[in-house]
Amino acid sequence: AQSVTQLDSQVPVFEEAPVELRCNYSSSVSVYLFWYVQYPNQGLQLLLKYLSGSTLVKGINGFEAEFNKSQTSFHLRKPSVHISDTAEYFCAVTTIRSNDYKLSFGAGTTVTVRA
Amino acid sequence: SQTIHQWPATLVQPVGSPLSLECTVEGTSNPNLYWYRQAAGRGLQLLFYSVGIGQISSEVPQNLSASRPQDRQFILSSKKLLLSDSGFYLCAWSVFRGRGTGELFFGEGSRLTVL
Numbered sequence: 001a002q003s004v005t006q007l008d009s010q011v012p013v014f015e016e017a018p019v020e021l022r023c024n025y026s027s028s029v030s031v032y033l034f035w036y037v038q039y040p041n042q043g044l045q046l047l048l049k050y051l052s053g054s055t056l057v058k059g060i061n062g063f064e065a066e067f068n069k070s071q072t073s074f075h076l077r078k079p080s081v082h083i084s085d086t087a088e089y090f091c092a093v094t095t096i097r098s099n100d101y102k103l104s105f106g107a108g109t110t111v112t113v114r115a
Numbered sequence: 116s117q118t119i120h121q122w123p124a125t126l127v128q129p130v131g132s133p134l135s136l137e138c139t140v141e142g143t144s145n146p147n148l149y150w151y152r153q154a155a156g157r158g159l160q161l162l163f164y165s166v167g168i169g170q171i172s173s174e175v176p177q178n179l180s181a182s183r184p185q186d187r188q189f190i191l192s193s194k195k196l197l198l199s200d201s202g203f204y205l206c207a208w209s210v211f212r213g214r215g216t217g218e219l220f221f222g223e224g225s226r227l228t229v230l
Binding site for chain 1: 121149157158159161164174203205207216217218219220221222223224226
């Protein structure tokens with residue numbers, strides 16, 4: 001079975017500063033990887049996904065993530081954050097052979113952007 | 116385009132009362148359907164998933180149940196709520212295996228408070 005570990009539960013950051021959210025995964029087979037964002041009292045919205053090919057994936061709102069197979073990591077980055085980026089971020093993984101696409105989610109990282 | 120609707124958005128129920136949360140998907144056929152729960156300050160826990168009408172898989176033992184009476188309708192129920200059932204419930208769908216990439220599309224969530 002696959003699993004995800006988000007290494008930071010809370011990340012405070014100043015506006016216009018860069019941010020990196022760390023995600024490690026564990027799986028014995030090939031995987032698809034995702035980052036989702038959740039604003040307060042809302043559902044989850046997909047930021048970006050890694051399926052295959054280039055290890056650098058660009059998503060919405062200026063976010064990008066890099067897949068590192070040897071390190072089993074999928075860290076999320078943004079070079080300059082805005083107040084509106086304050087939210088909870090979830091890393092998720094599913095196996096490519098999965099019939100049911102059950103995503104395994106990390107515990108989440110709360111990003112708080114301050115002026 | 117595909118949309119997912121989930122209701123009610125907010126629910127306050129006494130302990131021991133029944134529960135029914137409903138989710139419908141539009142604009143696609145034969146989706147995989149999921150119910151997740153998010154307790155305060157915690158990650159997402161998969162409760163149930165379904166790959167077809169009448170096919171329900173339970174991930175955790177609890178006093179909740181799920182049903183899929185129609186292709187694009189997913190219902191979460193309980194006969195008697197417990198305090199521990201409080202949380203944010205999220206319905207999600209994905210494209211059926213072979214036609215998708217495992218990405219989940221989430222509803223806006225239903226916040227349940229059991230008093």
